[in-house]
Amino acid sequence: MYNGDLVKLRAYKEDDVERAVEFINDEEVKKLLDSNIPFPMTKWQEEEWVKSRKAETNFTYDFAIEDLDTGKYIGGCSINECNLKNRNCTIGIMIGDKNYWGKGYGSDALKVLIKFIFEEVNMDKIKLNVFSFNKRAISCYKKVGFKEEGLLKREIYRNGRYYDEVPMALFKEDWIK
Ligand SMILES: CC(C)(COP(=O)(O)OP(=O)(O)OC[C@H]1O[C@@H](n2cnc3c(N)ncnc32)[C@H](O)[C@@H]1OP(=O)(O)O)[C@@H](O)C(=O)NCCC(=O)NCCS
Numbered sequence: 001m002y003n004g005d006l007v008k009l010r011a012y013k014e015d016d017v018e019r020a021v022e023f024i025n026d027e028e029v030k031k032l033l034d035s036n037i038p039f040p041m042t043k044w045q046e047e048e049w050v051k052s053r054k055a056e057t058n059f060t061y062d063f064a065i066e067d068l069d070t071g072k073y074i075g076g077c078s079i080n081e082c083n084l085k086n087r088n089c090t091i092g093i094m095i096g097d098k099n100y101w102g103k104g105y106g107s108d109a110l111k112v113l114i115k116f117i118f119e120e121v122n123m124d125k126i127k128l129n130v131f132s133f134n135k136r137a138i139s140c141y142k143k144v145g146f147k148e149e150g151l152l153k154r155e156i157y158r159n160g161r162y163y164d165e166v167p168m169a170l171f172k173e174d175w176i177k
Pocket residue numbers: 029032033075093094095096100101102103104105106107108129130131134135136137139140143
């Protein structure tokens with residue numbers, strides 16, 4: 001529905017679910033995304049999750065990310081927790097197909113999502129949290145304009161030790177510039 005240079009953000013289709021579960025259950029992907037115990041998710045849990053995400057009532061907006069060239073479903077990005085009074089929201093992104101990592105697909109998808117958020121949802125600030133060891137994601141977020149807002153010390157326990165978490169944000173006025 002919304003096109004960037006490399007990707008299209010579109011609605012989820014029923015037959016994305018199987019691939020989505022594969023993406024989420026990849027150990028590396030899961031450990032970059034989820035602060036909880038990295039335990040595999042079942043297909044029916046994913047289906048329930050999709051059903052629970054009603055854009056109109058919860059103000060959560062989920063897009064599947066498709067490679068513009070091939071039409072292949074490669075991941076997803078979402079708006080979570082819209083605060084309508086303070087006009088801020090949190091976002092999340094996953095390029096689940098690792099063949100697409102580090103080739104600009106994530107930043108392209110984010111650019112499209114950011115435009116949608118500022119120009120259609122009318123938010124003033126976009127927020128996200130990223131684990132300090134997720135250097136690719138931090139670099140991707142900085143590339144599209146996010147700035148670090150501080151450091152949450154020892155926030156995540158992963159692979160037998162504690163890591164910090166980095167809150168990052170992008171304001172509409174900085175994006176317009
Ligand atoms: C994070 C993610 C969305 C980024 O998407 P992507 O398509 O890989 O990112 P891009 O290619 O647009 O940008 C990544 C940048 O990081 C750089 N990079 C890659 N590996 C890196 C590393 N180990 N350290 C520092 N920078 C790195 C790339 O060179 C690129 O920068 P450049 O374009 O200036 O060369 C994607 O990798 C992903 O979904 N990962 C798994 C799930 C995840 O981590 N989600 C985010 C949770 S907060």
